[in-house]
Amino acid sequence: MFELLDAAFHWTNLLQPQWYIEHGGLWILLLIVFAETGLFIGFFFPGDSLLFVSGIYSNSLAKWLYDTESDFTNLLMIMTLVTLAGIIGNFVGYWFGKKSGPALYNRKDSFLFKQRYLQQAKSFYEKNGGFTIIVARFIPFVRTFAPIVAGIVKMDTKKFAFYNVVGCVAWVFSMMAAGHYLYKYFLTQHNFDLTQHLEWIVLGIVIVTTLPVILKLIRGKKKKEISEL
Template sequence: MDAILESFQHLLDPDWIMQNGGLYLVLLILFIETGVFFGFFLPGDPLLFVSGMVIATADEAYPFSSEIVNLLFWMLLFMGSTISGYFLGYWTGNKFSHVFNRKEDTWFLKRKHMDAGNEFYASKGGFAITIARFLPIVRTFAPIVAGTVKMDYKKFVFFNVVGAVIWVGVLTSLGYILGDNPWVKSNLEYVILGIVLLVTLPVIVKLIFKKKKTVNEL
């Protein structure tokens, strides 16, 4: 457990990221979190925010001399990485639907995670692919569920791209804007926690109230 917590701290440390693969490491992590079922524990939201900070505060050209060009360049790469991850997730769900539909837990797959993805998809339909990116765990299993239920592929592609643009664009830009602020740098843990709560709380509250309304109607 200590090793896992230490790894999370490293992933949210801009200096450590730059010394260990830089933003190319972020590309890999985003792809794994959104494309591979065992990547659900990875911190995509705060990592995008920290990446924006890295772009804003990098001492050297990374890879261009203009910060704005760098920001746009890396956001496009991040979007491409998470879009590709969702395509992999969809393919995995479609190809191995018999595995993901099993009722019992396995050592590599917990039924509760698939159930969470199924419930979220059922309540939101295709739009779930877009807003699921703002929900940890759910964003990993949403494309797998979409593939499992044979969601229309063109519809999936549309919501996949829209979701990636919004998710990456908002969080990376926010990190870039606030990244050079001294207070943000010295209170990064609290800022990241606030970012996670900010992007997930509205969706969670809406789901809770909808569930209560359904229960009351019954």
């Protein structure tokens, strides 16, 4: 953590997953996953790409806690800790929504809060029900507000807990395992080092994960224009 505070900082570093790992290690990774899923100010963190890159650097991350000297065990340990951080984060978001969420609908936009993100999450949640808690994990912006909206609409706690755990396990394990094993595959089979092309990989992940949101916004805008004719 001290390395993170002492490092030369530029705001663009916030968009670079490898920067967090290199300067903050395991602890900043857990904090970011918690914040992105539990605090509405965490929507700007690089969630999916951060998990993918963390899978690549799982052995390095394990050294911040305990290096088991086993590639698989290190990966499993880090994935488990990240999953717990994500689950706790969602519960905090749910609690926040249940206690004070209704007031957010009357809150004005600010640098850290955008009303449209809340409306997008609400619309997505109402249309897909509890399954939204699972799907939302893979969609930027939406995953930050989905648990808050679940709290606002007072979703059954046990039902929320089930979808929360399933969604977080699916999100963390799929993204980190993909990063870890794709890195090993390309390095051993094609002598291609993914760490040398992280900028393009992160960009690709961002495009893939945000595309559904963009398409939904475009379709919604077209439907609105048609209805106004």
